[in-house]
Amino acid sequence: MTERIDHTLRGRWTPEAGHLPPHALKWLRQRIGLTGATTAARPPAVPASALDDDARAALNDVVGPGFVRVDRDSRLGRAGGLSYVDLLRHRGEGALAVPDAVVLPGTPEQVVDVLRACAEHDVAVVPFGGGTSVVGGVEALRGDKAAVVALDLGRLDRLVDVDPVSRLAVLQAGVTAPRADRLLAAHGLTTGHVPQSYERATIGGFAATRSAGQASSGYGRFEDLVQGVRLATPAGEWRLGGAPASAAGPDLKQLVVGSEGVLGVITEVALRVRPRPAVERYEGFAVDGWERGQRVVRALAQDGVLADVTRLSDVDETGVTLALAGGWKTTALKAYLRARGVGRPCLLVLGWHGRDRAEVARKRRDTLRGHRLVSLGTPLGEAWRHGRFNGPRQRDALMDVGACVETLETAAHWAALDELRDAVRGALLDALGDCVVMCHISHAYETGASLYFTAIAARDAADPVGQWQVAKAAASEAIAGLGTISHHHAVGADHAPYLEAEVGALGLDVLAAAKGVLDPTGVLNPGKLIAGGPARPGVASTGDR
Numbered sequence: 001m002t003e004r005i006d007h008t009l010r011g012r013w014t015p016e017a018g019h020l021p022p023h024a025l026k027w028l029r030q031r032i033g034l035t036g037a038t039t040a041a042r043p044p045a046v047p048a049s050a051l052d053d054d055a056r057a058a059l060n061d062v063v064g065p066g067f068v069r070v071d072r073d074s075r076l077g078r079a080g081g082l083s084y085v086d087l088l089r090h091r092g093e094g095a096l097a098v099p100d101a102v103v104l105p106g107t108p109e110q111v112v113d114v115l116r117a118c119a120e121h122d123v124a125v126v127p128f129g130g131g132t133s134v135v136g137g138v139e140a141l142r143g144d145k146a147a148v149v150a151l152d153l154g155r156l157d158r159l160v161d162v163d164p165v166s167r168l169a170v171l172q173a174g175v176t177a178p179r180a181d182r183l184l185a186a187h188g189l190t191t192g193h194v195p196q197s198y199e200r201a202t203i204g205g206f207a208a209t210r211s212a213g214q215a216s217s218g219y220g221r222f223e224d225l226v227q228g229v230r231l232a233t234p235a236g237e238w239r240l241g242g243a244p245a246s247a248a249g250p251d252l253k254q255l256v257v258g259s260e261g262v263l264g265v266i267t268e269v270a271l272r273v274r275p276r277p278a279v280e281r282y283e284g285f286a287v288d289g290w291e292r293g294q295r296v297v298r299a300l301a302q303d304g305v306l307a308d309v310t311r312l313s314d315v316d317e318t319g320v321t322l323a324l325a326g327g328w329k330t331t332a333l334k335a336y337l338r339a340r341g342v343g344r345p346c347l348l349v350l351g352w353h354g355r356d357r358a359e360v361a362r363k364r365r366d367t368l369r370g371h372r373l374v375s376l377g378t379p380l381g382e383a384w385r386h387g388r389f390n391g392p393r394q395r396d397a398l399m400d401v402g403a404c405v406e407t408l409e410t411a412a413h414w415a416a417l418d419e420l421r422d423a424v425r426g427a428l429l430d431a432l433g434d435c436v437v438m439c440h441i442s443h444a445y446e447t448g449a450s451l452y453f454t455a456i457a458a459r460d461a462a463d464p465v466g467q468w469q470v471a472k473a474a475a476s477e478a479i480a481g482l483g484t485i486s487h488h489h490a491v492g493a494d495h496a497p498y499l500e501a502e503v504g505a506l507g508l509d510v511l512a513a514a515k516g517v518l519d520p521t522g523v524l525n526p527g528k529l530i531a532g533g534p535a536r537p538g539v540a541s542t543g544d545r
């Protein structure tokens, strides 16, 4: 499942239709009243491009003919991200913000010149990597500008440098995750960064959103990998990160990491890389009840023996996984769990990477020592690994049969985690009514963990966009004050109204001040990250949607 998918494909994850087996459909019918009835997708409306001739000529001068595109397919192909609501909009529900043009720079220097031309011609710029944002990060909002272009970084797709002695690699921002792996594999190296959006997302996007991959316990979050950045801004180029550690003031590169295209466009990223693991072992375990499972993961994190991949599903997520899998093996598994006294099974997947079997065996021993877990063996762990990129394909299939299906995530300290989980679950259940809400931990730390929720309900045919927006707002309200508004999906347009509650008015002022220096006319990504607070110098107001 690691083919390169056309990153301009919107409206679904892959071109081929998804498939749900009959027993899964039957279960969904009984559980949430899914009728299976679907409405035919309607092509979204595409307004005429508002990019004027002077602006277009100036951009053409920078990137060359053929690399400023105003045709319908190019513009639709960079209209919005890949959240459930984005997919609905591409299927004709609600209003879709379409960029006026797509600009494809070929070098980091051209990116600086594109930004200068846009500032001069009053054109907003939405940096566009893989376009997999699920928080409105690539929505084509123009703010108070005359036009908006999507700045597609796909041509910046080179491995610039490898330093195997220092274990460093410099990659251009538009390199997709599979391509990064291929380029680095030639040197025996890897980033180890494997988010579920792996097949489509890019190095620049990971850095711009502080992404977290499935093996974050072993390799770190993306910001832990970033050693240096090259940033194009309307005010010029900014390079950061020349030493493995530094006390030369605050770490300004961490101001750029997570800046979501609001402060500048990341054109190159220097990353810490590791030798590719020769051996990987994935194993499934069952734990009786969420409380016990959570205690196990906390102990592993606090003892410093987390597996490289550590993922704990709650009772509901485990139940749905088993119900959708169906078949005699699942029946046998359920009977086995009952016999072992596991009445409320929570699936725990652990994965270890190492240079040889001995290292993996040692790491496995360290993780499991002192914990009495019910082993479900490597086939279950391997099944998880094999299906690790299936989530978005399943989402396509569920949407095709009329489901409202979406995910959201947060994080909190261990002491507050249960309260947060209960609050978010409660908010989603209240808002969606007859639905399934599942939760898992897939990123754990000494002091806390992330919570990742998936909700499935029958789609409200009359107002499908509104149905999810109401539920999402309720969940976001529930999160405020208890956890972070995002552990790894970022802020984008969707979470911007909640940022002030998290970083304070002064925090927004600090971000606005940095933006005022780097992007004085506010062309970069209007309506994202810092759009929620009051109007600030240099910051465009929330864009039209």
Ligand SMILES: Cc1cc2nc3c(=O)[nH]c(=O)nc-3n(C[C@H](O)[C@H](O)[C@H](O)COP(=O)(O)OP(=O)(O)OC[C@H]3O[C@@H](n4cnc5c(N)ncnc54)[C@H](O)[C@@H]3O)c2cc1C
Pocket: 081, 082, 083, 126, 127, 128, 129, 130, 131, 132, 133, 134, 136, 137, 138, 153, 173, 174, 194, 195, 196, 197, 200, 201, 202, 203, 204, 205, 206, 207, 208, 209, 210, 211, 212, 213, 214, 259, 260, 261, 262, 264, 265, 266, 267, 391, 392, 488, 489, 490, 492, 525, 528
């Ligand atoms: C099915 C699915 C599964 C996902 N799973 C995960 C997961 O496991 N972990 C995770 O962390 N995230 C996940 N995501 C969210 C998303 O994939 C990440 O946010 C990813 O980092 C975005 O990368 P991208 O290249 O697609 O960026 P885009 O979506 O193109 O952009 C994301 C944001 O960064 C900005 N941006 C992009 N490139 C640059 C650049 N070069 N310079 C400056 N700004 C830039 C954009 O303007 C936008 O605001 C998932 C998304 C989907 C749809």
